[in-house]
Amino acid sequence: MQNLPFRQPGRFYRGNLHTHSTDSDGALSPAEVISAYRRNGYDFLAVTDHFRERFGFPITDTREFRDDEFTTILGAELHPPALENGEDWHILAVGLPLDFPPQGPDEDGPAISARARKAGAYVAIAHPHWYSATMNDARSISAAHGVEIFNQTCHMANDRGYGWYMADLLLSEGRRLTAIATDDAHSKDERPDMFGAWVMVKSEKLDPDSLLAALKAGSFYSSQGPMIHDIAISDDRSSVTVETSPVVSVQVCGRAQRTRDVHGRAITSCSLDLDRVQNDHFRVTVIDESGKRAWSNPIWLD
Numbered sequence: 128m129q130n131l132p133f134r135q136p137g138r139f140y141r142g143n144l145h146t147h148s149t150d151s152d153g154a155l156s157p158a159e160v161i162s163a164y165r166r167n168g169y170d171f172l173a174v175t176d177h178f179r180e181r182f183g184f185p186i187t188d189t190r191e192f193r194d195d196e197f198t199t200i201l202g203a204e205l206h207p208p209a210l211e212n213g214e215d216w217h218i219l220a221v222g223l224p225l226d227f228p229p230q231g232p233d234e235d236g237p238a239i240s241a242r243a244r245k246a247g248a249y250v251a252i253a254h255p256h257w258y259s260a261t262m263n264d265a266r267s268i269s270a271a272h273g274v275e276i277f278n279q280t281c282h283m284a285n286d287r288g289y290g291w292y293m294a295d296l297l298l299s300e301g302r303r304l305t306a307i308a309t310d311d312a313h314s315k316d317e318r319p320d321m322f323g324a325w326v327m328v329k330s331e332k333l334d335p336d337s338l339l340a341a342l343k344a345g346s347f348y349s350s351q352g353p354m355i356h357d358i359a360i361s362d363d364r365s366s367v368t369v370e371t372s373p374v375v376s377v378q379v380c381g382r383a384q385r386t387r388d389v390h391g392r393a394i395t396s397c398s399l400d401l402d403r404v405q406n407d408h409f410r411v412t413v414i415d416e417s418g419k420r421a422w423s424n425p426i427w428l429d
């Protein structure tokens with residue numbers, strides 16, 4: 128269970144992996160958006176401006192905002208042509224070098240995502256539901272480490288913020304992907320999209336390289352509010368114990384209809400049978416009384 132972060136050394140750091148600034152179409156400057164996240168209890172931020180020609184293919188330089196208590200990861204949102212429906216791709220690349228070359232004239236989604244991964248980035252298929260990406264589209268991004276399974280600004284824009292349906296189908300096809308929740312903050316007054324969803328990354332150090340390594344290793348979970356303190360699988364793999372901040376529902380979600388669920392008041396610890404999951408993968412969702420969720424990464428039992 129190498130992708131379970133809870134028993135690994137270090138501590139959890141809270142961060143948002145998908146953010147825009149005035150270097151593309153965000154309302155706040157890099158300094159302003161970083162200050163806002165910092166004031167609101169975040170440990171790190173990735174400013175990921177739109178990597179488009181009309182913005183000058185920005186890799187926003189946020190290195191000057193790093194110190195002992197807060198850090199940044201460089202990145203961008205890539206927009207090569209094109210989905211099956213003709214829309215430009217939205218591919219999140221967290222951990223790019225400042226000199227990542229602009230998109231080439233013949234570069235498509237699979238090509239630029241592979242180049243981003245090779246350059247060191249954690250690559251995610253961004254908000255697939257928001258713009259009707261298909262399974263064929265998703266399958267083509269073989270360089271992806273993960274899928275954005277919740278995107279706050281998409282959730283507010285068209286109620287298509289979730290990406291779990293596509294992620295679950297890709298997992299069922301054997302892809303070993305992780306799952307990230309993000310704000311995709313543009314920080315505009317008319318759509319307050321900051322501080323809605325984040326990742327909690329377990330790392331020994333608060334620096335970009337350590338955080339990036341933890342992201343690639345799946346050493347994190349995602350949240351809109353609840354905190355997951357532990358997920359422990361019994362030695363015989365027949366059950367899983369979940370410890371969390373108080374929630375009303377805990378769910379195990381495996382392949383197809385293979386699920387288990389527990390409901391109650393202020394649950395902070397519970398065990399669920401894994402009999403239906405067998406030697407396959409599953410993930411854990413917890414839901415608090417206001418409907419806020421936290422999600423584990425997929426866990427493989429083999």
Ligand SMILES: [Zn+2]
Pocket residue numbers: 204217253254
């Ligand atoms: Zn996007």
Ligand SMILES: [Zn+2]
Pocket residue numbers: 145146147204311
């Ligand atoms: Zn975005």
